[in-house]
Amino acid sequence: MHGAVSDKSDTKTESSAVPGDSSDTTRYDFMVVSNRLPVDRCAPGEPGDDGSGWRRSPGGLVTALAPMMTRTDGAWVGWHGAADETVEPFSHGGMDLVPVQLSSDDVELYYEGFSNATLWPLYHDVIAPPEFHRTWWDAYRTVNRRFADAVVRTADEGATVWVQDYQLQLVPRMLRQARPDLKIGFFNHIPFPPPEIFAQLPWRQAIIDGLLGADLVGFQRSSDAGNFMRSARRFLGASVKQQQVHVKDTEGDLTHIARAQAFPISIDVQHITELARKPEIIERARQIRQDLGNPKTILLGVDRLDYTKGIGHRLKAYEELLNEGHLKVGDATLIQVASPSRERVEQYRLLREEVEGTVGHINGTYDTIENTAVRYLHHSYPVEEMVALYLAADVMLVTALRDGMNLVAKEYVTARTNNDGALVLSEFAGAADQLKQALLMNPHDIDGLKDAVMRAVKMSPKESARRMRAMRKQILDHDVDHWSADFLNALNEKVIRDDS
Numbered sequence: 001m002h003g004a005v006s007d008k009s010d011t012k013t014e015s016s017a018v019p020g021d022s023s024d025t026t027r028y029d030f031m032v033v034s035n036r037l038p039v040d041r042c043a044p045g046e047p048g049d050d051g052s053g054w055r056r057s058p059g060g061l062v063t064a065l066a067p068m069m070t071r072t073d074g075a076w077v078g079w080h081g082a083a084d085e086t087v088e089p090f091s092h093g094g095m096d097l098v099p100v101q102l103s104s105d106d107v108e109l110y111y112e113g114f115s116n117a118t119l120w121p122l123y124h125d126v127i128a129p130p131e132f133h134r135t136w137w138d139a140y141r142t143v144n145r146r147f148a149d150a151v152v153r154t155a156d157e158g159a160t161v162w163v164q165d166y167q168l169q170l171v172p173r174m175l176r177q178a179r180p181d182l183k184i185g186f187f188n189h190i191p192f193p194p195p196e197i198f199a200q201l202p203w204r205q206a207i208i209d210g211l212l213g214a215d216l217v218g219f220q221r222s223s224d225a226g227n228f229m230r231s232a233r234r235f236l237g238a239s240v241k242q243q244q245v246h247v248k249d250t251e252g253d254l255t256h257i258a259r260a261q262a263f264p265i266s267i268d269v270q271h272i273t274e275l276a277r278k279p280e281i282i283e284r285a286r287q288i289r290q291d292l293g294n295p296k297t298i299l300l301g302v303d304r305l306d307y308t309k310g311i312g313h314r315l316k317a318y319e320e321l322l323n324e325g326h327l328k329v330g331d332a333t334l335i336q337v338a339s340p341s342r343e344r345v346e347q348y349r350l351l352r353e354e355v356e357g358t359v360g361h362i363n364g365t366y367d368t369i370e371n372t373a374v375r376y377l378h379h380s381y382p383v384e385e386m387v388a389l390y391l392a393a394d395v396m397l398v399t400a401l402r403d404g405m406n407l408v409a410k411e412y413v414t415a416r417t418n419n420d421g422a423l424v425l426s427e428f429a430g431a432a433d434q435l436k437q438a439l440l441m442n443p444h445d446i447d448g449l450k451d452a453v454m455r456a457v458k459m460s461p462k463e464s465a466r467r468m469r470a471m472r473k474q475i476l477d478h479d480v481d482h483w484s485a486d487f488l489n490a491l492n493e494k495v496i497r498d499d500s
């Protein structure tokens with residue numbers, strides 16, 4: 001395991017080591033803070049319920065952080081997914097979890113509003129128009145303060161605190177002000193926009209200032225880190241040298257150096273590989289193919305139902321290929337998993353209607369009594385089923401219009417332990433920086449996307465093996481443990497001021 005955090009054999013502090021505090025709160029010397037905890041509250045018997053009233057939270061952030069947190073001695077601070085419900089700190093799946101409460105208003109204004117209807121579209125190339133509301137911003141500040149307070153209460157003296165993602169960009173500064181003893185890291189899982197787009201945000205200075213409270217700010221791509229540093233210079237007048245931002249107080253004195261760097265996130269390679277070799281999962285993959293009538297080619301898309309994922313572009317390309325006779329129902333089937341996401345946000349509601357309308361149209365036009373063109377699944381599946389789907393699919397389609405990383409792409413490649421199959425990958429997903437042997441394409445170019453799909457469908461086993469081997473090696477050499485270790489080691493490095 002990485003050197004920067006202690007593993008489970010070390011003990012956490014049962015009483016306060018923070019000067020002046022005599023409470024008997026459990027304190028931690030390593031803490032992760034994210035909007036979501038790895039599990040969501042659910043009603044008994046609801047889909048995904050693990051039998052104890054909890055289900056796995058959606059999305060790649062949880063996929064990436066959970067393996068590290070089950071293996072290290074620390075706490076995870078986050079929301080437990082149920083509005084207006086108070087939950088005491090608890091353990092689940094070998095992790096110590098510290099819940100932060102959100103009211104229904106907080107969910108509406110901070111989570112659905114500022115996080116997912118202002119920041120999310122702004123940071124993803126304004127694919128949907130961002131909305132700017134002062135009441136949302138007020139709620140964002142208030143809720144960020146609540147997360148910071150939860151850390152202040154439970155972090156040991158000198159603890160390492162790793163804040164995650166765009167929902168909590170003000171937390172690093174709040175922590176530095178309240179607890180200058182802490183080592184503070186921040187990782188942004190989504191893209192950071194160029195200053196020309198970031199400029200639209202009425203609270204742009206406060207956001208940059210919030211992030212600069214960290215000692216190290218991590219991004220998925222070096223272009224994201226570059227965008228952030230350009231914004232720090234442009235909107236705060238910060239002095240930026242190489243990867244260092246010199247942060248000054250109101251008197252102009254240097255308070256600290258915040259570094260900004262890319263740390264591309266990855267997956268738990270060992271876990272996915274083990275699952276892919278399990279006889280029952282291999283059998284399940286065979287069953288999936290058989291249930292679809294054993295077509296020659298199964299194409300697969302797996303996404304949260306999000307407008308950033310380019311599901312509409314994918315369906316358009318697929319429909320044209322059917323229409324032009326390049327693909328034929330019976331020979332080919334597209335499985336599209338669209339897992340439910342942010343369902344109360346207007347743009348997501350509209351997207352669902354649009355995607356389901358298109359799928360209905362394609363199936364109505366091309367289905368036969370025996371075979372379907374698109375097997376559309378608006379569900380969230382456990383990882384075992386995901387791996388069975390990866391094994392069943394000859395071609396994986398990742399057509400994001402913009403995506404921080406896209407772990408699905410890395411999972412597909414990892415699951416193909418026989419080095420077969422083909423990955424069609426958008427150049428706008430962070431994963432494109434690492435998976436250079438994928439069939440990279442621009443999803444806005446529908447003809448280019450169609451060409452890539454047909455190249456994947458027709459790819460020779462030799463070419464598949466060559467590409468897959470190279471991509472598998474990249475992922476095997478850079479799994480999620482490397483990601484967390486690289487980040488945490490960099491966070492703990494002594495910083496030498498760069499004045500060049």
Ligand SMILES: O=P(O)(O)OC[C@H]1O[C@H](O[C@H]2O[C@H](CO)[C@@H](O)[C@H](O)[C@H]2O)[C@H](O)[C@@H](O)[C@@H]1O
Nearest residue numbers: 058059060061165189190265403404405406407
């Ligand atoms: O928490 P939700 O609002 O339900 O959304 C789920 C997560 O979506 C986003 O995931 C991102 O993180 C992945 C891992 O780094 C990355 O591969 C992907 O490209 C990102 O979109 C979001 O950033 C998370 O905060 C959410 O929990």
Ligand SMILES: O=c1ccn([C@@H]2O[C@H](COP(=O)(O)OP(=O)(O)O)[C@@H](O)[C@H]2O)c(=O)[nH]1
Nearest residue numbers: 059060061063304339379380381406407408
């Ligand atoms: O039904 C589903 C759909 C997705 N996932 C997982 O959700 C994560 C999605 O991460 P990604 O980075 O691709 O996208 P995000 O949803 O975070 O934007 C991956 O680990 C998937 O295996 C899952 O477990 N069940």
